[in-house]
Amino acid sequence: MFQNMNRLHIPVLQTEVIQKLEIKENGVYVDCTAGYGGHTKQILNKLTSKGLLICIDLSDKAINFLKKEFASSKNIVIVKENFKNIHSILDRMGIKSIDGVLLDLGFNSNQLEEAPSYLSYHKNSPLDMRYSLESNVTAGNIINSWNQQNLERIFKEYGEEKYSYEIAKNICSQREQHFIETTDDLVSIIKNSVPARYSREKHPARKIFQALRIQINDEYGNVIEFFKNIKSLLRDESKIIIITFHSGEDKLVKEQINQLRETFVLTTKNVYPKFQEKQENPRSRSSKLRLLKIKKVLH
Ligand SMILES: C[S@@+](CC[C@H](N)C(=O)[O-])C[C@H]1O[C@@H](n2cnc3c(N)ncnc32)[C@H](O)[C@@H]1O
Numbered sequence: 001m002f003q004n005m006n007r008l009h010i011p012v013l014q015t016e017v018i019q020k021l022e023i024k025e026n027g028v029y030v031d032c033t034a035g036y037g038g039h040t041k042q043i044l045n046k047l048t049s050k051g052l053l054i055c056i057d058l059s060d061k062a063i064n065f066l067k068k069e070f071a072s073s074k075n076i077v078i079v080k081e082n083f084k085n086i087h088s089i090l091d092r093m094g095i096k097s098i099d100g101v102l103l104d105l106g107f108n109s110n111q112l113e114e115a116p117s118y119l120s121y122h123k124n125s126p127l128d129m130r131y132s133l134e135s136n137v138t139a140g141n142i143i144n145s146w147n148q149q150n151l152e153r154i155f156k157e158y159g160e161e162k163y164s165y166e167i168a169k170n171i172c173s174q175r176e177q178h179f180i181e182t183t184d185d186l187v188s189i190i191k192n193s194v195p196a197r198y199s200r201e202k203h204p205a206r207k208i209f210q211a212l213r214i215q216i217n218d219e220y221g222n223v224i225e226f227f228k229n230i231k232s233l234l235r236d237e238s239k240i241i242i243i244t245f246h247s248g249e250d251k252l253v254k255e256q257i258n259q260l261r262e263t264f265v266l267t268t269k270n271v272y273p274k275f276q277e278k279q280e281n282p283r284s285r286s287s288k289l290r291l292l293k294i295k296k297v298l299h
Contacts, residue, residue: 009109011038012284013243016271017102018042020291021239026050027099030090032083032226035062035108037069043102044073051075054090056083058132058217061114084225087232100239101230105223105249107131107213109283119213121205124184129209129216139212143180148172158220158248159211166193167208210246220252227256231263240292250288257292265296 017039023029023046034040034055044053055070055078057063063080070076081089083103090098111117116133118125127140142151148168155164170193171180180186190205198204214220230240244250257268271289278285 009036009038010281010283011035011104012277012281012287013271013273013289014038014042016273016289017104017241017243018046020241020269020271020289021100021102023047024051024099028052028054028095028097030054030056030086030098030101032056032086032101033104034066034078035059035104036110037066039102039104040066040070040076044070044076047075049075052077052095054079054093054095056081056086056089058082058134059108059111059117060132061110062108082222084222084229086226087229090233096233097235098233098238100241101233102241102243103223103226104243105219106245117213118183119209121183121187121203121209124182127181127183127186129213131217135216135218137216139186139216140181142212142215143171143186144175154211154215155208157211158214159207160248161207161211163194163198169193214248219249223249223252223256227260231260234264234294234297236294236296238294240294242290242292244288244290245283245286250290253290257290260292263298264294265298267293267295269293 021043023043025046025048029043031040031043031053034057040053040055047053053076055066055076057080060080063078066078070078077093079089107117107119111131112120113123116128116130118128127138127143129139151168151171152164155161155167161167167190170189174180174189187205190208191199194204242253244253260266269291271291273284273287
């Protein structure tokens with residue numbers, strides 16, 4: 001069963017992540033979004049028994065998978081946690097600084113169709129979208145209780161959706177007649193709120209689902225907090241790799257990197273998937289890897 005789940009998620013930019021991390025065989029690395037372990041495995045292969053890899057993920061299913069998959073590896077620690085708490089997670093282990101850290105942002109493909117998240121707009125499911133059951137608020141709660149202005153705001157801010165006003169208005173009028181319960185209910189409201197030609201280009205629900213997912217899982221808040229908490233763990237030559245999948249996410253990461261320049265002298269490099277990867281893994285098409293190399297810690 002786990003083998004099949006693993007096959008669904010194809011990690012992006014695997015070769016590039018390993019090349020850019022320039023892994024030191026006895027180094028300390030953190031995979032902040034370990035998911036189904038694609039990048040984890042590659043990093044682990046480069047470490048000797050004196051190296052250490054800490055793997056973090058919020059999803060129970062991903063963590064259970066990782067624990068089985070890497071049960072025989074001695075130099076890996078797997079933690080179900082939010083990467084925003086990176087400093088306290090490492091502090092509990094007595095780790096004061098790291099050689100490299102990877103964030104492969106967003107969700108893994110298994111989360112499209114499995115509980116609790118059900119992120120797919122192609123398959124009818126409960127309106128949930130949580131990565132972890134620890135969060136209280138679901139997509140259903142937001143869609144059925146937030147006012148029109150707030151719905152419109154997150155659709156614009158996190159989805160960059162052109163028809164945010166129309167969609168928010170129709171959600172509010174539809175829910176007066178019946179509770180909006182499933183992803184199909186929501187998709188049908190979205191389809192009825194946008195011109196037919198809009199639906200022909202790309203799926204009309206994709207930006208709204210993105211916006212809800214970001215809001216529910218506080219995705220931007222987690223990245224901001226991560227950047228605050230990573231500072232004290234970085235030393236000369238530490239590397240950070242961040243993979244983003246859409247423009248809002250990338251803009252946020254760029255702002256956070258610019259703030260790091262107050263504390264560090266650093267170099268950055270952007271890397272994109274090659275033509276062949278884009279052909280083989282459609283998910284990679286929108287991905288962008290940002291590499292940060294710490295050159296000097298300023299005091
Ligand atoms: C793109 S996937 C990573 C896939 C992984 N690199 C692999 O090779 O399988 C993103 C993962 O990050 C997890 N995630 C999202 N936000 C998180 C957070 N704030 N803290 C920890 N994990 C998070 C998701 O549950 C998901 O498994």
